[in-house]
Amino acid sequence: MTNYRNLPKAEAESLYSSLMTKYQEYLSKELSLDLSRGKPNADQLDASAEMLTMPLSRDMCIVNGNDYRNYGILDGIKEAKQLFSDLLGLKAENIVVCGNSSLQLMYDSIARAMIFGNCDSPRPWCFEEGRKWICVVPGYDRHFKITEEMGFELVSVKMTPAGPDMDEVERLVKDPKVKGIWCVPKYSNPTGNTYSEEVVRRLASMECAAPDFRIMWDNAYAIHDFGREGDELVDIFAEAEKYGNQDRVLYFSSTSKVTFPGGGVAIVAASPRNVADIKRRMGTQTIGYDKINQLRHVLYFKNSERVKEHMQVMGAKIKGKFEIALKALSELNGLEIAEWTEPRGGYFISLDMLVGKATRVFELMKRAGVALTQVGATFPYGKDPDDKNLRLAPTYPTDKDLALACEILVLSVKLAALEAIIAQ
Amino acid sequence: MTNYRNLPKAEAESLYSSLMTKYQEYLSKELSLDLSRGKPNADQLDASAEMLTMPLSRDMCIVNGNDYRNYGILDGIKEAKQLFSDLLGLKAENIVVCGNSSLQLMYDSIARAMIFGNCDSPRPWCFEEGRKWICVVPGYDRHFKITEEMGFELVSVKMTPAGPDMDEVERLVKDPKVKGIWCVPKYSNPTGNTYSEEVVRRLASMECAAPDFRIMWDNAYAIHDFGREGDELVDIFAEAEKYGNQDRVLYFSSTSKVTFPGGGVAIVAASPRNVADIKRRMGTQTIGYDKINQLRHVLYFKNSERVKEHMQVMGAKIKGKFEIALKALSELNGLEIAEWTEPRGGYFISLDMLVGKATRVFELMKRAGVALTQVGATFPYGKDPDDKNLRLAPTYPTDKDLALACEILVLSVKLAALEAIIAQ
Numbered sequence: 001m002t003n004y005r006n007l008p009k010a011e012a013e014s015l016y017s018s019l020m021t022k023y024q025e026y027l028s029k030e031l032s033l034d035l036s037r038g039k040p041n042a043d044q045l046d047a048s049a050e051m052l053t054m055p056l057s058r059d060m061c062i063v064n065g066n067d068y069r070n071y072g073i074l075d076g077i078k079e080a081k082q083l084f085s086d087l088l089g090l091k092a093e094n095i096v097v098c099g100n101s102s103l104q105l106m107y108d109s110i111a112r113a114m115i116f117g118n119c120d121s122p123r124p125w126c127f128e129e130g131r132k133w134i135c136v137v138p139g140y141d142r143h144f145k146i147t148e149e150m151g152f153e154l155v156s157v158k159m160t161p162a163g164p165d166m167d168e169v170e171r172l173v174k175d176p177k178v179k180g181i182w183c184v185p186k187y188s189n190p191t192g193n194t195y196s197e198e199v200v201r202r203l204a205s206m207e208c209a210a211p212d213f214r215i216m217w218d219n220a221y222a223i224h225d226f227g228r229e230g231d232e233l234v235d236i237f238a239e240a241e242k243y244g245n246q247d248r249v250l251y252f253s254s255t256s257k258v259t260f261p262g263g264g265v266a267i268v269a270a271s272p273r274n275v276a277d278i279k280r281r282m283g284t285q286t287i288g289y290d291k292i293n294q295l296r297h298v299l300y301f302k303n304s305e306r307v308k309e310h311m312q313v314m315g316a317k318i319k320g321k322f323e324i325a326l327k328a329l330s331e332l333n334g335l336e337i338a339e340w341t342e343p344r345g346g347y348f349i350s351l352d353m354l355v356g357k358a359t360r361v362f363e364l365m366k367r368a369g370v371a372l373t374q375v376g377a378t379f380p381y382g383k384d385p386d387d388k389n390l391r392l393a394p395t396y397p398t399d400k401d402l403a404l405a406c407e408i409l410v411l412s413v414k415l416a417a418l419e420a421i422i423a424q
Numbered sequence: 425m426t427n428y429r430n431l432p433k434a435e436a437e438s439l440y441s442s443l444m445t446k447y448q449e450y451l452s453k454e455l456s457l458d459l460s461r462g463k464p465n466a467d468q469l470d471a472s473a474e475m476l477t478m479p480l481s482r483d484m485c486i487v488n489g490n491d492y493r494n495y496g497i498l499d500g501i502k503e504a505k506q507l508f509s510d511l512l513g514l515k516a517e518n519i520v521v522c523g524n525s526s527l528q529l530m531y532d533s534i535a536r537a538m539i540f541g542n543c544d545s546p547r548p549w550c551f552e553e554g555r556k557w558i559c560v561v562p563g564y565d566r567h568f569k570i571t572e573e574m575g576f577e578l579v580s581v582k583m584t585p586a587g588p589d590m591d592e593v594e595r596l597v598k599d600p601k602v603k604g605i606w607c608v609p610k611y612s613n614p615t616g617n618t619y620s621e622e623v624v625r626r627l628a629s630m631e632c633a634a635p636d637f638r639i640m641w642d643n644a645y646a647i648h649d650f651g652r653e654g655d656e657l658v659d660i661f662a663e664a665e666k667y668g669n670q671d672r673v674l675y676f677s678s679t680s681k682v683t684f685p686g687g688g689v690a691i692v693a694a695s696p697r698n699v700a701d702i703k704r705r706m707g708t709q710t711i712g713y714d715k716i717n718q719l720r721h722v723l724y725f726k727n728s729e730r731v732k733e734h735m736q737v738m739g740a741k742i743k744g745k746f747e748i749a750l751k752a753l754s755e756l757n758g759l760e761i762a763e764w765t766e767p768r769g770g771y772f773i774s775l776d777m778l779v780g781k782a783t784r785v786f787e788l789m790k791r792a793g794v795a796l797t798q799v800g801a802t803f804p805y806g807k808d809p810d811d812k813n814l815r816l817a818p819t820y821p822t823d824k825d826l827a828l829a830c831e832i833l834v835l836s837v838k839l840a841a842l843e844a845i846i847a848q
Binding site: 037040042045053055056057058062069070072099100101103104107108111112114115124142145146149256260261262263281284285286287288289291292 | 461463464466469470473476477478479480481482485486491493494495496523524525527528531532535536538539540548550551566569570573574680684685686687705708709710711712713714715716717
């Protein structure tokens with residue numbers, strides 16, 4: 001492939017013209033394709049079909065004298081705690097099993113800290129003037145939105161292949177106004193990388209000026225490897241305990257991308273002090289979460305090995321999608337107009353283009369009928385300072401639609417790059 | 425029956441002695457009975473058994489092209505909105521169908537107002553010094569606890585047979601620091617009465633100094649009549665609209681006591697302005713609630729008529745429990761040492777004894793092995809200023825246990841009253 005950056009202007013113009021002709025052909029097709037949503041497709045959902053056809057009899061719902069159809073058991077059923085414990089390597093007694101949404105648990109954790117403070121807070125966060133929050137970029141828009149809405153100044157820290165730029169994080173947390181950091185430590189959204197042992201250790205051991213600093217450890221893709229060889233993430237609780245910082249970590253996960261998004265089970269895991277604090281506040285908010293759905297998950301999977309087998313099936317399905325997208329992107333190899341990640345799990349590919357060209361690519365795609373995640377969504381306040389990043393979500397479309405959408409994407413990236421080169 | 429208050433002291437002493445002998449006999453039985461919990465018993469839960477054995481196939485989950493197993497639809501599935509609309513006489517577009525807990529929706533409404541204010545607030549409630557909240561007493565401890573924890577001063581207003589003492593409520597809401605009121609308008613917890621048309625109209629029309637005043641309208645027992653002849657509750661939205669106060673009302677309900685407590689579906693209903701505000705904030709908190717469980721409820725019941733038939737079955741079961749309790753209490757008729765309510769629906773009986781005697785009755789019951797709801801639970805801060813009210817929850821025990829527990833209750837009420845009379 002020719003490096004576009006070295007193309008003589010005339011050649012660039014001629015190439016642009018021929019690619020534009022090809023692009024025009026797509027326009028006439030009136031397509032409606034979607035690479036925007038980190039959603040499983042129906043085929044993935046079908047893999048859990050029997051969970052919904054499996055009958056739950058009265059007797060199955062009464063376990064050791066506890067009728068899971070009735071009120072009670074604020075922190076979730078014992079059997080679900082054990083399943084998540086086996087699956088994620090967490091202590092069962094440190095897990096609170098909740099409802100259908102881990103995002104809600106994160107929001108509620110911060111909302112509670114806003115109103116009451118957490119168990120280490122000198123005062124409620126709503127009274128902390130100039131409060132700040134660290135956002136690793138590119139990152140997950142829904143995380144950023146929570147802390148934005150709660151009135152935090154969002155401070156960006158760059159993602160490196162090993163995780164957040166820890167020199168910068170360590171510098172920032174010396175400011176007592178910095179109250180926390182959002183992390184998707186495994187197969188990060190959207191970069192797909194996993195935090196290294198060193199990064200996890202530095203997060204666990206760093207000196208934070210705020211006594212109530214919290215790491216929001218959203219392990220959404222904990223078991224979402226594409227194959228048997230997945231990334232390994234170090235146990236942050238074990239690291240934090242070494243430094244006496246175990247109260248710093250709030251760990252979240254869910255089965256949203258194991259069984260059903262919106263119909264799954266979410267957990268929060270934390271140190272005994274944090275769990276006591278969470279349960280005390282949660283006990284005012286609710287009598288308890290949906291134990292029947294917790295039980296449904298337990299009875300369907302039976303044990304953690306079965307969940308892992310299920311995730312092998314899911315991983316293979318998703319891997320196929322990623323291969324289609326990455327094959328299309330390989331057309332850009334050597335052109336020096338784009339870089340992208342090739343994750344071993346998770347849901348996203350992060351695509352960096354030439355500075356200032358993400359918006360243009362988004363527009364070209366939109367005109368051709370392909371929806372992409374909004375430009376800037378992966379940055380605080382929805383603004384990508386370099387206007388160069390796009391998040392690709394390959395799981396939802398059919399294989400055929402995905403291939404076509406990626407073809408148009410590659411074409412759009414080339415067109416946008418050539419426009420920049422011609423304009424120079 | 426002899427009015428205890430007219431008993432000569434010697435007769436009172438002799439009666440006390442014989443009743444105490446009877447009480448001692450119960451002590452030797454080492455009973456373990458429970459009148460404390462407003463929980464359905466297993467027999468009620470079994471009435472919805474088929475909802476859990478009914479299979480949900482893939483095709484059933486895909487409705488008009490929407491795959492309810494996947495992400496999306498923040499405000500709940502259309503079919504569930506329609507079901508609640510038909511059932512409760514609310515406009516479908518004013519309903520947000522959520523998760524398993526209406527208490528959580530109430531908590532979240534107030535938590536959001538604390539952090540952001542509601543759509544009429546000049547500032548977030550956390551910055552409102554000396555904020556106050558009206559609690560109708562006796563009332564529901566979990567309501568009171570929410571506003572207590574959120575830092576409101578709880579102001580008690582007496583319940584009358586027609587609802588809250590509205591003269592007092594109208595006086596209180598002239599204070600701009602008074603931000604809201606908790607209401608269980610039908611079969612109120614624990615008094616079992618229903619707000620009259622006049623009370624609803626006065627709540628809807630009263631002049632509130634706080635522009636962001638909210639009526640938390642917890643219609644938990646909307647369809648929980650014991651028979652065909654239930655109490656009628658006036659539509660508060662229709663009343664409020666007449667006075668332009670429709671933004672004042674947040675309406676909550678759930679199927680916790682229709683299908684499964686903790687496994688049901690909860691709603692919030694409100695004016696279009698409030699619904700827009702709720703959805704905007706909720707959209708940051710969650711991607712959506714459990715649509716599969718919403719669908720399960722819709723497919724199981726099919727329509728509102730079937731829900732009503734189901735509630736007739738449930739009502740008959742609960743009526744049986746109330747009859748056992750009320751028959752036992754009738755032993756106290758004419759003694760002038762207790763008053764109690766005889767509701768036509770709901771879950772509770774409110775028992776008033778002689779002033780200062782609730783704690784003594786609670787203790788006598790506890791020693792005899794019968795758990796009651798904590799004395800004072802029905803009042804703000806858990807303190808009954810007259811120490812005379814107890815909440816009885818007759819639904820959970822078996823008929824036999826209930827009869828026995830009520831026998832001991834009647835005996836304990838008599839003993840406590842005689843102690844007061846003897847001590848005079």
